[in-house]
Amino acid sequence: MRALLLDGHVSFRADYPRPTPSGDDVLVRVSMAGVCETDLQLVRGYMGYSGILGHEFVGVAESGPYAGRRVVGEINCACGTCALCSRGLATHCANRTVIGILRHDGAFADYLVVPQRNLHLVPDSVPDEIAVFTEPVAAAFQVLAQVAVNAADRVIVLGDGRLGNLCAQVLAGVTSHLLVVGKHREKLSLLEARGIRTALLDGAPADRSADIVVDCTGSETGLPTALTLVRPRGTIVLKTTVAGTQTLAWAPFVIDEITLVGSRCGPFGRALLALDRREVDVRPLIQERLPLERGIEALELATQRLKVLLEVSRG
């Protein structure tokens, strides 16, 4: 099968062996996949991953109870038996593999293998180019699953990229005191068009008045910047993962009693509902659609553009 392989560097392979599912695993034929900041970080060495890239996908199940139907898949493949799984923390399973990120081949390929329990059926009303956003939209909803956000809370989303846009749209459903701070006027304008207030970084409020700051910058500057925006006893939600080591003066967290919340994968059911109801509009984010063969180019484009989609199979 065709596959985009990371093994020190990225290469396109036309002759990669098709995976064979075992146990409760299901073979999924990939229809479409999305390039995400994490993929770009993996290419730079984050997680030391080697294997097929790609964790945002929609496809058709080839086997199992959903055979022949369109599916999306949660990316954490848990053992179901370790202490963390037993405590309901399956996304933190000590023995987990993560699709396209940790010891599990990903979706930038004709086929991938996904545990049946990770799969969710896609409603007929949600086309592939919308459904492919389920994973990142779920990650945006995870902020609400972890932090109680009230209608009166002043929330700043830091970053106007893919995840920043989605987090902003999700938070806009909860608070009207939302501000997105970014560096790109054209990316911010997409949010302005949805009635979301935005500011360029140098125009961000200097009064440290935000109750909650969500760092979606994907940059090591995100957390220090968030510290300049959050109020004492406020909360910083960290969505950014960066390859390598970051240095930071930690004293401000103590002095100002800041709560720092790391935030990763989220609820697929809620994300599919939001996409179906158009609570979150992902279409404006789609800036490129390339065939799988042009995957290397897609990864390069994704450093500049918003969402780059890989069209893997048709019909």
Ligand SMILES: [Zn+2]
């Ligand atoms: Zn992702």
Ligand SMILES: [Zn+2]
């Ligand atoms: Zn486990």
